[in-house]
Each structure stands twice: as C-alpha cells, then as structure tokens.
Amino acid sequence: MTWDWSAVREFMPHFWDGLLVTLQALVLGSLISFSLGLVWTLLMRAPTRWVRWPVGVVTEFVRNTPLLVQLFFLFYVLPEWGLTFSALTTGVFAIGLHYSTYTMQVYRAGIEAVPVGQWEAATALSLPARRTWFAVILPQAVRRVVPPLGNYVISMLKDTPILMSITVLEMLGQARLFSQQHFQFTEPVTVIGVAFIVISYLASLLLRTLERRLVR
Secondary structure (H helix, E strand, C coil), X not given: CCCCHHHHHHHHHHHXXXXXXXXXXXXXXXXXXXXXXXXXXXXXXXXXXXXXXXXXXXXXXXXXXXXXXXXXXXHHHHHHHCCCCCHHHHHHHHHHHHHHHHHHHHHHHHHHCCCXXXXXXXXXXXXXXXXXXXXXXHHHHHHHHHHHHHHXXXXXXXXXXXXXXHXXXXXXXXXXXXXXXXCCCHHHHHHHXXXXXXXXXXXXXXXXXXXXXXXX
8 A cells, every 4th residue: 555645636626625615613612512511401490390391301302312313403403493504503512512512511510510619609698690790700610610610512523424424525525535535534634633633732732722711
C-alpha cells in the first residue's frame, strides 16, 4: 500500500465542504443542547408535578433511545405528518435535543452544588425569583458546569458522522462519497481521522481557557 498525495489534494475541496457542515452541526447542536438543557432543568424544579412529570417522561425517553433512531424518526416519519425539514436542520435539532437530556443533568448538579446559604441570602433580601436565578444562582452554577459541558461538546463532535445516515455530507460523508467514486479509501479516511483529532484538541484547549477565566 502506498500513500497517494494526489488523492489527498483531490479530496481537500470535498473535505472543506464537509468540515463546514460538521462545524455547523456542532455549534448549532451545542447551542440547542445547552439552552434546552437549562430549560429542562428549570422545568424539573417547578413546584407542580403536572409540569415535572411530562418533562421527566420526555427527557427519559430521549436519553434512553439511540440518537440514530431519533434521527430516522425526525427525518423519515415526521414528513408523513406534514413536517418536513432539511437534512441538516433535522440533524442539528436531533443532536441538540438528544444531548439536552444530558446537559440537563449537568445543570442540575451545578445548581444543587450552590451553597444553601446563597438561597437563604436571596430570600432574606427579598429578591424576586427571576433575579435570584439569574443574578445569584445561575452565575455560580455555570462556573461548575463548564468542564462537563465541554465533554459533551466533544461527544457531539464525534457523533456528527451519524448525520451521514440521513444524507448529510459532513466530513465522513464526503470521505465516503469520494472513496466510492475514486476507489481511494486510505487517504480520505485518514485525513478525516486527523481532522477529528485536531478539532477535538482545539476545542478542549478553548474550553480549558474558558474554565480558567470563569474561575477567576
């Protein structure tokens, strides 16, 4: 087996296209998972069980079913009910929804780690609930949840190749298409593997920098 640099050069335009799609899915999926995870957490702390119970059922169902099954349901089943979205939109939402059920647990742990005295101080000052959450509790909780949330960002990155199953041409999808057309598998797949390592490493550095800034 010999390494063919010409195959690498020919594959690179396809690689950049796939990289852009991968980064879009990662960034947008992360934003959805972080935002929706916080919403789930706050709803689970609602005083009435008629809010907590449905949220608990939905999040447990999503967390305990495979992401691939959820992708297929959103992409192939929803159109039968008149709800049609692009493959990339479906993939981004599926990743965000799936991981929001995990980030929910991270937020819950972060909120519960806030000292009880902070809650008592907010009550003693007669702060409204909205200000208590957004000025006292959440800023302290966020500092604690950045590392585990960062781990889920890396996990989402490694799950983006699943989008290939619903025709999204992210990095691995581009590599597979190129390999089938040119019968060159080693070079494109190796390039994709190195790209995932580099992106994961850079993301971890960025998250560590953010963590240090928040701790100050």
